[in-house]
Amino acid sequence: MRRIKNALSRAGFYIALSVCLALIGGAAWFARSAHPYPLPTKTLATAAPTVAPSGTGEPLLGALAIMQTPAPPQLLWPVSDRELLTMNSGSEPQWSDTLDQWQIHNGIDISASPGEAVQAAADGSVTAAYKDALLGYTIELTGDAGLVTRYSNLAALSLVSIGDRVRQGQTIASVGDSADAESALPPHLHYEAYRDGQWALDVGQLTD
Numbered sequence: 001m002r003r004i005k006n007a008l009s010r011a012g013f014y015i016a017l018s019v020c021l022a023l024i025g026g027a028a029w030f031a032r033s034a035h036p037y038p039l040p041t042k043t044l045a046t047a048a049p050t051v052a053p054s055g056t057g058e059p060l061l062g063a064l065a066i067m068q069t070p071a072p073p074q075l076l077w078p079v080s081d082r083e084l085l086t087m088n089s090g091s092e093p094q095w096s097d098t099l100d101q102w103q104i105h106n107g108i109d110i111s112a113s114p115g116e117a118v119q120a121a122a123d124g125s126v127t128a129a130y131k132d133a134l135l136g137y138t139i140e141l142t143g144d145a146g147l148v149t150r151y152s153n154l155a156a157l158s159l160v161s162i163g164d165r166v167r168q169g170q171t172i173a174s175v176g177d178s179a180d181a182e183s184a185l186p187p188h189l190h191y192e193a194y195r196d197g198q199w200a201l202d203v204g205q206l207t208d
Contacts, residue, residue: 075121076168077206078151079175079189083111086185088192088199098184107150107192108203112175114155114187119169121149121193121206126164126172129157135190136178141166147200152190153179 086094086109093102112118124141127148132138135152139160142148155176166172175189182190193201 074207075149075193075201075205076119077110077208078118078121078149078191079110079112079116081111081113081116084203085109085111085188086182088201090199096181096184098180098182107152107190108201109182109185109188109190112187112189114175114177116175116189117171118151118154118173118175118189120166120172121168121191122147123168124149124166126160126162126166129160129162131157131178134179134181136180137173137176139172141172146196148192148194150192150194152192153177153182153188 086105088108089105091104094105095101096103096105120141122141122143124143124147126139127142128138128140130138132152137154137157138150138152139154139157140148140150151173153176154173155178156173159174160166160172175187177183177187179190182188191201193199
């Protein structure tokens, strides 16, 4: 009788073990059927999107604009003399002996000999050539980065024409006495330089 009980006990153990194995196998099959491909055990890191700094982003745009903006060209003396007869007055009027009145003087007057060659202070295209009622024969060059150079009190307008492309240092005219508003001054060239409508001539930076 004891042997029978022992045999049944062992049989019950193996039956229970078989049932457990069957349950484990069934669970594994079900899990694999639900997910035919192995699931990753670790979440992959993804690059965070680049977020612009708070605000409008203008400092960054300003930095890019500065990087892309070409450096202003070095301007030449348009005539050989270096004596300045009259400076640019900006917004402050200065006395004119010719007109006998206070007035704004746009430009500088550089002493020069009559007939002396006037050279282009920078590369540019001739965008205007005319006789001004006050400053006489005038040539205007427009170059890169919004630079405009203007030469007045010329002898004539015969060397260049509107649309011509001229190089820095090229002779574009000669000094004359056509500026009626500056006739009390010694012979000279009236010279102006602007960038985007703003005065852009630093005499200390002019070069030969």
